[in-house]
Amino acid sequence: MAIETRERPRVSEEPQREPQLGAHLVLQALVREGVEVIFGYPGGAILPVYDALPYYPIHHVLVRHEQSAAFAADGYARATGKVGVCMATSGPGATNLVTGIANAMMDSIPIVAITGQVPQSVIGMDAFQETDITGITLPITKYNLVIRSVDEIGPAIQKAFYLARTGRPGPVLVDIPKDVQLTKGFLAPRQELNLPGYRPTIVPHRRQIRRAAELIRRAERPLILAGHGIIISGATEELVRFAERTQIPVGLTLLGIGGFPASHPLCLGMVGMHGHAHANRAIHEADLIIGIGMRFDDRVTGRPSEFAPNARIIHIDIDPAEIGKVLKTEVPVVGDAREALRLLLEEIEPLEHEDWLSQIRSWYRPIRTEPSGPDGVLQPQYVIARLHALTEGKAIVTTDVGQHQMWTAQLYRCDIPKQWISSGGLGAMGFGVPSAMGAAIGRPEAEVWAVVGDGGVQMTLNEFATIVDEQLNVKVAIINNGYLGMVRQWQQLFHNRNYSETPISSPDYVLLGQAYRMPARRVTRPGEVDEAIQWARSFRGPALIEFVVNQEENVYPMIPSGGSFRDMIDDTQIEGEW
Amino acid sequence: MVTVRSHTLVVLVEDKPGVMNRIVSLFRQRGFNIDSIAVGHSETPGLSRITLVAQGDDRKIEQLVKQLYKILEVIKITDVTDDNPIQRELALIKVTATERNRSDIIRLVTDVYQARIVDATPDSLVIEVTGSPEKVDSLITMVRSYGIKEIARSGVIAMARGARVVAPAAQPVVA
Numbered sequence: 001m002a003i004e005t006r007e008r009p010r011v012s013e014e015p016q017r018e019p020q021l022g023a024h025l026v027l028q029a030l031v032r033e034g035v036e037v038i039f040g041y042p043g044g045a046i047l048p049v050y051d052a053l054p055y056y057p058i059h060h061v062l063v064r065h066e067q068s069a070a071f072a073a074d075g076y077a078r079a080t081g082k083v084g085v086c087m088a089t090s091g092p093g094a095t096n097l098v099t100g101i102a103n104a105m106m107d108s109i110p111i112v113a114i115t116g117q118v119p120q121s122v123i124g125m126d127a128f129q130e131t132d133i134t135g136i137t138l139p140i141t142k143y144n145l146v147i148r149s150v151d152e153i154g155p156a157i158q159k160a161f162y163l164a165r166t167g168r169p170g171p172v173l174v175d176i177p178k179d180v181q182l183t184k185g186f187l188a189p190r191q192e193l194n195l196p197g198y199r200p201t202i203v204p205h206r207r208q209i210r211r212a213a214e215l216i217r218r219a220e221r222p223l224i225l226a227g228h229g230i231i232i233s234g235a236t237e238e239l240v241r242f243a244e245r246t247q248i249p250v251g252l253t254l255l256g257i258g259g260f261p262a263s264h265p266l267c268l269g270m271v272g273m274h275g276h277a278h279a280n281r282a283i284h285e286a287d288l289i290i291g292i293g294m295r296f297d298d299r300v301t302g303r304p305s306e307f308a309p310n311a312r313i314i315h316i317d318i319d320p321a322e323i324g325k326v327l328k329t330e331v332p333v334v335g336d337a338r339e340a341l342r343l344l345l346e347e348i349e350p351l352e353h354e355d356w357l358s359q360i361r362s363w364y365r366p367i368r369t370e371p372s373g374p375d376g377v378l379q380p381q382y383v384i385a386r387l388h389a390l391t392e393g394k395a396i397v398t399t400d401v402g403q404h405q406m407w408t409a410q411l412y413r414c415d416i417p418k419q420w421i422s423s424g425g426l427g428a429m430g431f432g433v434p435s436a437m438g439a440a441i442g443r444p445e446a447e448v449w450a451v452v453g454d455g456g457v458q459m460t461l462n463e464f465a466t467i468v469d470e471q472l473n474v475k476v477a478i479i480n481n482g483y484l485g486m487v488r489q490w491q492q493l494f495h496n497r498n499y500s501e502t503p504i505s506s507p508d509y510v511l512l513g514q515a516y517r518m519p520a521r522r523v524t525r526p527g528e529v530d531e532a533i534q535w536a537r538s539f540r541g542p543a544l545i546e547f548v549v550n551q552e553e554n555v556y557p558m559i560p561s562g563g564s565f566r567d568m569i570d571d572t573q574i575e576g577e578w
Numbered sequence: 579m580v581t582v583r584s585h586t587l588v589v590l591v592e593d594k595p596g597v598m599n600r601i602v603s604l605f606r607q608r609g610f611n612i613d614s615i616a617v618g619h620s621e622t623p624g625l626s627r628i629t630l631v632a633q634g635d636d637r638k639i640e641q642l643v644k645q646l647y648k649i650l651e652v653i654k655i656t657d658v659t660d661d662n663p664i665q666r667e668l669a670l671i672k673v674t675a676t677e678r679n680r681s682d683i684i685r686l687v688t689d690v691y692q693a694r695i696v697d698a699t700p701d702s703l704v705i706e707v708t709g710s711p712e713k714v715d716s717l718i719t720m721v722r723s724y725g726i727k728e729i730a731r732s733g734v735i736a737m738a739r740g741a742r743v744v745a746p747a748a749q750p751v752v753a
Binding site: 163 | 591592596599600603607637640641644645647648649650651652653
């Protein structure tokens, strides 16, 4: 059990008198950046840092696979708004981080990955456990670097954290050769960073704000699409004020969930491939789209040429490269979402859109949440709806990727930011359990539910051991339909029901839970759902519930990949088939 | 109307290891082909000047420029395509030369192209030519019939005409 008994000295603010090993300087630099937790896994090339680790006030979480270290750092960052840190050795340790780093890149998550590297004397010699990790992660990091000498440790780590958390956040990898860790030196004081090529625009240009306000004033059917940028910049309050003042409805991207309260009358819920029908119809009919902190991902737009065909576009984003990438933008606003909304609020007077809002309301049809399907089998949507009801919508919810993810996105109606943690851009299966670990470590007071599929959970269920070691308040809800469900749904709809390699077996999750010393239950009938959820909530610490659900249930509505709103498949259309 | 044409970009970057890799890798990631790339020092110590030539429609090139700006060491990018810039390339061309045609080649190269012969052996000549890429292309076409043994081209460098300069706007960021 990872219970800390060793006394941990505070890092002194005094200048060092004696030179210290680079490994110590690395940890001192991390402590200086406010790091309290590292998710990691030791190995040869990072051993000096692990040797020094017990002497610093950093809680190290020993994961069971480095991929989970990166996912956990990601979940920690999303739940807390701080920079998440993962650490691994060279070679396989470093390459195992890759999926998690790519995930953080796609979803703009601030993480810093520390990797050990073989000594510089053998770099390039194909040494044992050597890989060119900076080369490998070049396209999936915001920045990466190799520390070449002990003097660079302080500035490099300072730079890594600064880059990870500022502007459009993202992952930064710092590779540290073993000889640097073993060389003695001094930690350079924090200093002004000279980064002439890195100057993110925070406050948008006033003229663009005026142009945006003018378009908003003239629009009859405006719609806000709020993305992850709202949560990153902490713009929820400003967005609520702006939406209320202008009476403009708000659709959320998958990662925007929680950025605007789901219970707010102006909230339309999620948009896109599996978005609510009324929300997507609103996009289709809108005459103005205001995209804020979102990137018009293809899971949102479908076929770009038919996305919002009647609308002019205002796009607010901190990353200028996102503007005009997918859609022709009439008013580009480069800057932080919160700053942009503040300026817009100064610019714009109260507006009314009663006709438009009542039109959208008339299109509303709730997502179906019947307890059981045609054969009396448990329906997955019901499980999520009950989870939402019993936790009063207040839990932190993480997911893997697939059908359960979409049902949770549709039905776990989040009211506050940093509550919804899901792999959006990369769509990484196996994300749910380790990201829940990160969230639970970062927010120990929170109730954390990892809603996962039977496919995804089998990618990272080794982390049950970590959850139990750390006694995290993580409740794992496995939605087991015996299939790689979302792939099966695509096979059903677009590949003539050829269920090639999508039926997947599972271990006995209750026995598995016991094997990991994790209380576990199985639920097969609607009547057992509430009791099981309440059971898991009745104690602090890990719990596992397997919900055995209707195997061939689909996620609706659905806009097929590359389609438009007109191609939407709704559950009513296929009802006769069941 | 999407028109694909050749764009010339002048990119000022910090002179640090790995920067060229980041730039070239970005072209690869985004599916752009680089027609020409030439690097050298700029007027400012610590800054290198890259001249890049790539094909694309204006919107795609604009996207490429924005993506390039995301590379930390990239200070400034200027698309000089529409400025009718001075474009120059250096080429060394080794051609087969016989007793019989040697004087023809020398006359063509020196009189018509104002190029120089920088090396001669009994059966070959090395021509050094500087000029626009079109001029270099033209010379290569003309000497091809004599038999080209080897060509080395430097890639294009470019500079705007007149007083206009491609200067960095450097302000250090305080962390």
